[in-house]
Amino acid sequence: MGSAPSCDSPYSMPGTLSMDSGIQRRREMHPTFEALLHSNDPPSDSESTSIREQLATCRSHLAVLENAIQGLSGLKEESQLEELKRQRDELTARINTHRGLLSPLRALPEDILREIFILSLPSNHNFTISPTHTPIVLAHVCRRWREVVFTVWSSIHIPLPASPSLVSLVELWLTRTRSLPLSLSFSSVKPKYGPTIPHLSRWFAILQPFSHRLNGISFTLSGNGDQISNFMEKQYWQIGFNPVQQVPKVAIHIDVFDPYNRQHFANILPSLGIHQNSRLRELRLSMNFHMLTLPDCFDRAVPWRNITTLNLQTRNFHRSIPNIIRNGVLLRILFRCFNIIHLHTFAGGALRVFNNNEAIPDNITNAKLRHATLFF
Template structure:
């Protein structure tokens, strides 16, 4: 008996088209079949799988009879795709109610960092699956309530800035009126100033800043641009440091052109310009400065922002050196002054130093009854 490949191809086509698909018009779409249609699809799939098994047996016979590598059979592969398209219609995910689908989406968000623009991560990834998923994602404000924004430098590639700003505006619009968590990424080259880009970003984000609850930001550059930015934010009434509940703040002051380092009074001016003393909501604070905290500005010696803090990381160990190679720390006496104002503190991390023996003369002990963790 001679079996030809032309006969095999005709048989493959006949097997697929012998019984017409009950849902051919909605294959490869987001259509959600009814219960009756699902039963019809399951019956049709059984017929297709029987035909597929027969065709695979015939292909094996042809191969054994000719002892030649006949290569991939297009009709056989087409039938497999035809079966896969029908199986996709039976996917349970298609019949999930929208509210349950949205809850699943929320659990797909990155657990350890804010969402990014990356198409490989949620929530952007979810919008590429189907039209229904895209609509569900876009109508879920909490899904867009976090965002990590990479910083750019005018000294580097700034060509994508217009698209980035447009994407940020759309992201904020999708977040509706829910509280926000924003972080601003470091520059791809160390020691470049972040102030120009942060100034532009905060201007674009201005309408949404009243919803900002969590923020991580690095103010890097010379003292005067940083001070001007903070003064501008205050003047325009959009200072985010006044209202956030969680703040990770890194202040990296680069040296003056003549190599001179800033005095502690000049550094105090930067801290004072934040107006953290007006923040009545702050619960978690990470504060790292490239200069040592040998004192605090007068504005930060009152009850705020310390009285409501539950977590304080000040000059944390992981960023102990600045660009000048100097170790930054907080004087122990200053830290004790701060801790005396933190009755609700549960977590403490600090790099501290003391030039004289502790306890200092006349200093009273600081008691933190709620403290649970302190890796000092």
Template sequence: MASPFAAQLDTNYCPEDDEVLQIKSILVEPMLRLRRLDDEIAELQRAIDKLAEERDGLETFVAAHKALISPVRRVPFDILQEIFIACIPTHRNCVMSASEPPILLGRICSSWRAIALSTPHLWARLHIVEPPRGGHASFNAVVDEKVAQRLEIAKMWLGRSGQCPLSISFQSGPDEHNPFPTSPSHSLCGQFLQALIPFAPRWQHIRFAIPLSAFEAMIHLTQTDVPMLETVAFHPQSHFFHESMKWKELPILGSSRISGFSITADCFVFEKSLLRWHQLTDLAIEGPVWRSGLSIDMILHTLASCPELRSCKLAVSGIISEIQHSLVELQFLHTLELEFGNVALTATQLLDRLSLPGLLNFTLNGNRLPNGTPDAQLSLASFLTLCTQLESLKIDSNTFSKSSLLDSLRSLPSTLRRLTVHDNTHGLSKVISCLDDDVLAVLTLGCPSLETLTINFCGRISDVALLRFITARMTGESGTTLKHVKMQVNRQMTLDILPSLKPFIESGLDVAIDYFGPLPTDFSPWKGLPDVPYPWSLNANQ
């Protein structure tokens, strides 16, 4: 629509008095037309609303009838049961939460609830958490109510499991305000154990992280009371283990079917245990290594008594000693995880005395001694050379010096498919990481079967080197092409390599690269204010 004021529109122009009158006269007809259009739109909108209302009614009618012929209504009862069972977590026990099965399944409809309640296998796995106590009476009153509720749920839950073997994990711990064995929280733990003990004949897998004194509630149980027991994990929550842990007063450890055992290294005493070591297939003696860890002698003595082991996790002390133990062969062991305090000679002492012909998965975590000491040059070369079937390796880069890391990587067996390297030196200003471009250069030339590479928190691997590595591996020059590359980079991006990798990604390569730049300096204009924005908020309390 033409206007004599077209040049002044959308500007800051201020019209004169006579121009104001002219503008008003120009707008008379457009405003009448605008009003007529609004009336027409309103009339059409009323027609649309009427049609929409009719459509909604028809849609409701159709949807209700379609629901009657929905395929899920025709699924047989036993098939639905199997589907429900497949929804249950397999890597852990079920929790008391309506956000996941089996409780969630009972909240869909009445028929599904009936199926869930009549399927014992859904209720055969349970994780129980004892509510923590605080220092205030009002808070503890709420805790008492929550304890009573969880006790009732636990009994009802396990009561629905029929005659199924049970997997139960129970998490407790010393009270923050009363960490000693006389703490009232232990009596709460005892209540939970008393609720679980009637189901002991059906215990198959148990994991109890409870105060040390609470184990007394299980002393009266004998081997005949736990005929189905296969795996046991005891993780006492206390700092006073050896003085009061009475292993011989726990006869259930002598059960004839136990094949898996897990415990913290603090309270591990080989001689006092009633376990049938010769039949164990899974063993975990865990840390933390800064507080405890087994000596090399104790580890070798224990492993020599477990010839059937398939998987093993050990916390190893950093104490170097004269070892007289002979070579230990574990021909069935496929998974080994070692966590050291200080690695170096302690790792060498152990690995040199192990023969693991069937090892598939190996994890080594720990810290090497400072540079310049004789023990700083740990190399896995001789050990890896003997692992002719190894498929997965996980290591900490700071376990090695630069030369020993490269030496170990050059010795990777041709069977290796998955490699994970974690850099623990990030954030340590005086420690230079040995995880750099040279590492990728070694992996480019060797390890022909490598499919998955995961590197966490590296800061010295360049984008150019990463692009060169992936390109070389994907062109087939070094063997099997990569399937997964996952990087957490502790620096800013210098080169966006994803466009160059697009052809490989389209052909199936999974690439995930996350950059975590350094935190900003403390020159924040928000300092002292309660609503400091990210990323300055990360330093707000420092």
């Protein structure tokens, strides 16, 4: 057995065992086992048979050592007793190490291992890079598992602000996941309602080389109205990348510091670039201001015609002054959502849209709609 003590050394007399010369002989006789210990490869059938035979011999030898130790216990041969204990501990460690060569996990096909890892990942939230979370735990088991983990770990949550070490780890994750479609979410900053724009600007620049792989993104835009609209408008012109314009799954939470300015829907919503995203399939948009009318750029087929999941919400800073999405706005959107399957929204108020005199059809049919949660 590779690097294991020799298990065929004769037991010459009670309490006297010598195995050091056997260790070197075993290393020379079985270099394959030593190589296996430093890889994730399964042993061949002949190697497995040899390992089992040698493990059986070693366990017998271990029993002899245990008996010899028991025979010397209570006597004054302390040095000899300590040497036997050292040899017993070394042999036990090597037996345990080489038992791992016979583990069924070594022979588990990669596709089955990948499916097991996928089942261990949650489907309702993204992981943070934490030593207690499943992907990191699995990646630390061995090199083979680490390689497989990076073929299935496609989502990550990034708290803001991010430390330099976390930025480096995420960049490593982006590289190691190779061609895997990616989903990222960003938290709001602390203290609560702090501006997110400086942090998002840096992250969007980091993600730009991987834009073709992005499948989903979720983030919070917090700041005053002009800061938010200017930031989103400049994303494409400054770095050539605005994820909202090209990612199939988008979730945006908008928290403006002056929520009762009625110009927000006219300035902020067009700046997002949603109306330019022909790949959009899932949209989750929440804001802390009224949506009383539909911006001209939203009153088109794109992006609505391809959307299958739509979640439109308003959130209140002050419960005494509720914010709403006007019913007329919602109906105009639904009129263009030919492929919608899931709908979750809060709406109220008039059916008429103030800046549009186009008549609303008497009937709006969404033939593919399967689930709707409506609050009025």
